[in-house]
Amino acid sequence: MRHxxxxxxxxxxxxxxKALIRNMAISFFEHAEIKTTEAKAKELQRTVxxxxxxxxxxxxxxxxxINSMLNHAPSxxxxxxxxxxxxxxxxxxxxxxxxxxxxxxxxxxxxxKLVQ
Numbered sequence: 001m002r003h004x005x006x007x008x009x010x011x012x013x014x015x016x017x018k019a020l021i022r023n024m025a026i027s028f029f030e031h032a033e034i035k036t037t038e039a040k041a042k043e044l045q046r047t048v049x050x051x052x053x054x055x056x057x058x059x060x061x062x063x064x065x066i067n068s069m070l071n072h073a074p075s076x077x078x079x080x081x082x083x084x085x086x087x088x089x090x091x092x093x094x095x096x097x098x099x100x101x102x103x104x105x106x107x108x109x110x111x112x113k114l115v116q
Contacts, residue, residue: 008043021047022070029075029082033113041096041110048112052093055083085116 010017024044028034034044051069054062066076086093092115099109 008039010039010043025051026070026072026075028112029070029078033111035099035109035111037102038096038098038108038110041112044112045094045096048094049091051079052083052086053091055079056087058083082114089115 010020012020020040021044024034024036024040025047028044028048034041036044047069051066054066063076063080066079070076070079082093095113095115097111097113099111101107102109
């Protein structure tokens with residue numbers, strides 16, 4: 001049984017999965033939109049929402065935690081701007097839009113973007 005096992009492994013080990021999510025989060029904050037597979041988009045949404053929520057706090061400890069997650073200074077600056085825009089929202093700053101399957105391997109595709 002898979003009770004309380006709520007992480008998608010995405011076919012990777014822990015270190016590779018962590019690096020993948022970090023790189024996708026950095027790209028997301030740079031471009032505000034990413035086209036990827038549906039499973040990766042759902043896992044990225046969890047991380048991005050946590051980062052935006054930390055940015056809403058606005059204290060130094062929160063930015064240090066964001067830095068430990070991303071380790072990319074330009075993205076941290078974008079998180080600061082983005083968290084100011086999402087200050088009035090209690091959550092749900094991202095949206096996943098499902099697309100047609102990829103022609104090569106028929107995997108389900110999705111676009112994750114900011115809600116604004």
